[in-house]
Amino acid sequence: MITPRFECSQTSESVIIQIYCPSVRAADVEIHVDDTLFTVHINPYFLRLNFSHSILEDEESMAKYDPSSGYLTVTLTKESKGEVFTDLDLLSKLLAPRPSQHAPLIEVVGQEDADPEDDLIARTNALSLEQEDILLAAENDWQIPQEVPTADPPITTTITAKYGFLNLHWGYFKHVSHTENEVNELGSDAETCTVQERRRRRWQHENEKWDEEHYMADFADDEYIRELIYWKNPRVLDSAPFQFTEEENLALLNLPRKEYLTDAHQITSLYLTLISILFSYTYDARTTQGDSTPESAWTICSLVPAFSALDPPPYTASTSASSTPSPSDLAACLSQSYRRCLCFPLYRSFLLAEACQADVAALFSLGKRAIVRCLLETKYILEHHEVYYVYSKIWLEDFCVWVQASASDDTLRGIGAALKGLRVAKSAIDWDLEELEAATQDVQARQADSDDESDEDEVARQL
Structure with a gap:
């Protein structure tokens, strides 16, 4: 049992x-x-x-x-x-x-001489x-031993691990060691890693890539980053009546015809994974100002844990039976996206991450059609890369189908409203960001005072 x-x-x-x-x-x-x-x-x-x-x-x-x-x-x-x-x-x-009401099954009073019954006793x-x-x-007391159930994975009869959309895929990384896949954080073990091992390796890799000096430099000299933050994404601002273009309709017609059987936990995971995908999409859009580059595929895949480490959300031990992500699920999902955009790409700014979160909230509020358009754009970028096309196959293709057929506009807009009001704490990133920013500001203040004193000395010498 x-x-x-x-x-x-x-x-x-x-x-x-x-x-x-x-x-x-x-x-x-x-x-x-x-x-x-x-x-x-x-x-x-x-x-x-x-x-x-x-x-x-x-x-x-x-x-x-x-x-x-x-x-x-x-x-x-x-x-x-x-x-x-x-x-x-x-x-x-x-x-x-509960305490047994039965008398002992057998009571040994004494033992003197060997007896044929002794062996039986x-x-x-x-x-x-x-x-x-x-x-x-x-005796119908039903005192069968029980233990508190754990989250341990079920016993499997194969070393092959599935991954991708609803864990429907496998075999795509058998020869990954012979490709130039710089995104893959699991190496040749991608086909066999357990869920726990994927998450452990991802977390370790993020900590190894974290660079305090890079973050402090971007925090101190953020003139260009602020330009990226002030840039307005046309996909978010588009208020005209929605209509797919002829090219988008053709891409939709080329999608496979699939139906998905999902439970509440899987639906929650899909909504959360969608958040991380759109976060990477909006980050690339901001840093390229809407004009994707040859580096866009790498950027997008690097920022999505479900791509780079085959580690989709949720990242909390939630037992809720609801198919709508809880606030704690949303916060945990966003904090993982924040971590990755602070340790991998060129521009590493907490304010830039917050701007991307605002874009994602706006896209969710626009509903499934706006989201499908962004997914199609992301899919196009990955499909035209000679290595990272694999992530389109195991994730984006199915997402384009699922969002159209099964995602709820009410749920999407509810998530958008929740994301709009959610603030990710810097302490949730685990890298002492507030201390680093304070140290950077202190250095800048001392340098400014030193410059002022130098200017005063120069004026005094001239006089």
Whole structure:
């Protein structure tokens, strides 16, 4: 039996248990309530919880299964309304069996002379804990051992790891060592790296590429960077009635005809990945002022963690059943884009990153058609690169299809509004940006004072 992921909450009258059990039949759910004990079985999942106070399964109780999110929500009535159930967040305590009411199975009183029954007694005493639990379960006590479920990846029977849009792709990096793919941060292990290893390597590579002096130099001498910040992206300002061009319509017709089966977690991941893609697109647009260069493909791919390290969001351990990203998901996703634009490309400015975030918020607020247009432009840039076209194949092609067919304009505009009001803290980048900026300003102030004194000395000498 598999112990599913779960979480508990309460109201003044009820206890609510949310259980993640995807791809099951709701008709097969078996729920049992006995005083403080709650058990649910739905093949292959089994969960037994022991609460601090008594619960009831009455007319007000209910169970609802949402196949799109994979969550079973069970609402049970408190026997004493208004009673506070303690330690609902201590999952190990909830999973612990209640004290056994059984007498010891075998009691050894003494042992004097060897007896034919002694061997049987010794072997019985040597029963493992698992065997004893099976005996208890046979008496309908259901004290099957359980552990708090972890986020460990499922056991796989192959060393090949999938990646790309909804993990639908593999095999694109088998010969990556023979190509000049400067974006790939996994090297020849791209086809076998686990999700955890991809993220670890990406984080390590970002820390290695971080250059304090480069950041401080751009912070001190930001005249040209401010020009980039003041530049207005026509894709964001376009207020005319939307209409795809003939070239864009042809590109849309050449897209594959696909349908995608997604759960809430995957939809959240797609919206967040879309944010990081558009962030890289707007960064390249600003730094080239809308006129892409031969370096644009490298810039775009370097700024997207899902491209360079095959590491898409979310970057938080969220258990929400909603398909809309939470504020913490949005902040974590943006902070990763900020990190990358501060350690890889030529212009490394926090203010420039904030300008890109504002562009992304505006694009989301314009809806799916404006976003598809930007995706098509990004796809065109990558497809015409002899190495980085691969990221168009495993990400952008599917995104162009999905955004048209499945993305919700209401959700996109809601994300746009959230991004507009969200501020990424410099402390979230983990590189002491505020201290570096303060040190740079201090040096500039001392240099200005020194220049003033030099000017005064020169005037005095002339007099």
